Amino acid sequence: MRDAPHIPVLLAEVVDALAPAPGERLVDATFGAGGYSRELLERGAEVAAFDRDPDAIEGGQILVGESDGRLILIEAPFSAMDSELDARDLAPVDGVVMDIGVSSMQLDQAERGFSFQGDGPLDMRMSQAGESAADFLNNADEGAIADVLYQYGEEPRSRRVARAIVEARPLTTTGQLATVVRKALGHKAHDKKDPATRTFQAIRIHVNRELDELVEGLVAAERVLKPGGRLAVVTFHSLEDRLVKRFFKQRSGSMPAGSRHLPPAARGADPSFEDVGRAVRAGEAEVAANPRARSATLRVARRTSAAPWVGEA
Numbered sequence: 001m002r003d004a005p006h007i008p009v010l011l012a013e014v015v016d017a018l019a020p021a022p023g024e025r026l027v028d029a030t031f032g033a034g035g036y037s038r039e040l041l042e043r044g045a046e047v048a049a050f051d052r053d054p055d056a057i058e059g060g061q062i063l064v065g066e067s068d069g070r071l072i073l074i075e076a077p078f079s080a081m082d083s084e085l086d087a088r089d090l091a092p093v094d095g096v097v098m099d100i101g102v103s104s105m106q107l108d109q110a111e112r113g114f115s116f117q118g119d120g121p122l123d124m125r126m127s128q129a130g131e132s133a134a135d136f137l138n139n140a141d142e143g144a145i146a147d148v149l150y151q152y153g154e155e156p157r158s159r160r161v162a163r164a165i166v167e168a169r170p171l172t173t174t175g176q177l178a179t180v181v182r183k184a185l186g187h188k189a190h191d192k193k194d195p196a197t198r199t200f201q202a203i204r205i206h207v208n209r210e211l212d213e214l215v216e217g218l219v220a221a222e223r224v225l226k227p228g229g230r231l232a233v234v235t236f237h238s239l240e241d242r243l244v245k246r247f248f249k250q251r252s253g254s255m256p257a258g259s260r261h262l263p264p265a266a267r268g269a270d271p272s273f274e275d276v277g278r279a280v281r282a283g284e285a286e287v288a289a290n291p292r293a294r295s296a297t298l299r300v301a302r303r304t305s306a307a308p309w310v311g312e313a
């Protein structure tokens with residue numbers, strides 16, 4: 001596969017939660033480098049895996065070849081997993097796993113434009129299609145940029161950063177953007193966290209519609225899971241984890257107030273999930289071996305036999 005292999009996060013816990021058995025059909029909604037899929041195949045399951053990044057699908061062809069026809073790779077957003085599986089007659093399924101966010105391969109390749117560690121074009125598109133980070137930053141008005149930085153990056157000085165971006169346009173590289181943000185916020189060499197981190201996260205989430213995708217993916221998983229089917233979701237920051245937590249709360253019948261990103265509660269609907277587990281985090285040994293695991297949270301629930309809830313995000 002790629003030169004910088006992606007180390008799967010919380011692999012043992014995910015496999016444990018999915019409890020794959022020979023002959024079962026499972027969905028890996030975020031194939032990446034295939035870390036989860038490989039393990040599920042080894043347990044005898046059939047896997048339908050999604051990724052919206054054409055590079056991930058290309059890299060996965062080796063594993064397809066080794067899988068005795070038990071792995072199928074689908075280049076599509078996981079929000080469409082229900083229609084994509086229906087079209088191939090692959091639904092319903094026994095389990096779904098979602099490992100949200102970017103892969104190490106995406107982050108490490110400067111030309112994908114996700115990272116300010118190396119200089120590359122301001123791209124950040126997982127699917128390599130549609131509006132790029134440069135398109136957004138060079139065309140959106142200052143208020144819209146500030147809103148994105150505030151909502152998706154939790155950047156407290158979003159207006160100041162947005163103003164600096166607009167003044168520096170046109171921006172074409174990740175290096176330029178990082179410099180503009182550091183200058184706007186002040187950056188000392190010994191700062192623990194680069195001040196550009198929040199801005200890069202925010203723009204990535206916006207460009208890839210990551211929070212909307214997550215909610216639509218959860219709803220699609222609810223539609224394709226068999227009664228008793230398992231759903232396991234790994235997220236990497238609190239904005240995402242909050243959505244997963246609330247989705248499981250809502251669908252298991254103890255719904256707090258609605259969220260902009262969650263489908264409106266369908267009053268009177270029977271719980272579609274049960275056995276909602278507590279949040280699982282990586283242990284010290286895993287974090288020491290793979291620092292990316294530090295911020296990972298796994299949540300798991302089991303599908304009931306109730307109909308999927310209605311209501312769109």
Ligand SMILES: C[S@@+](CC[C@H](N)C(=O)[O-])C[C@H]1O[C@@H](n2cnc3c(N)ncnc32)[C@H](O)[C@@H]1O
Pocket residue numbers: 006007008009029030031032033034035036050051052053056076077078079099100101102103104126213214
């Ligand atoms: C964290 S990586 C997954 C790593 C994988 N579990 C492994 O062990 O190799 C996330 C992957 O999901 C893909 N992805 C993220 N959001 C997606 C979406 N909405 N639809 C389809 N693929 C998505 C990304 O392109 C990336 O390859």
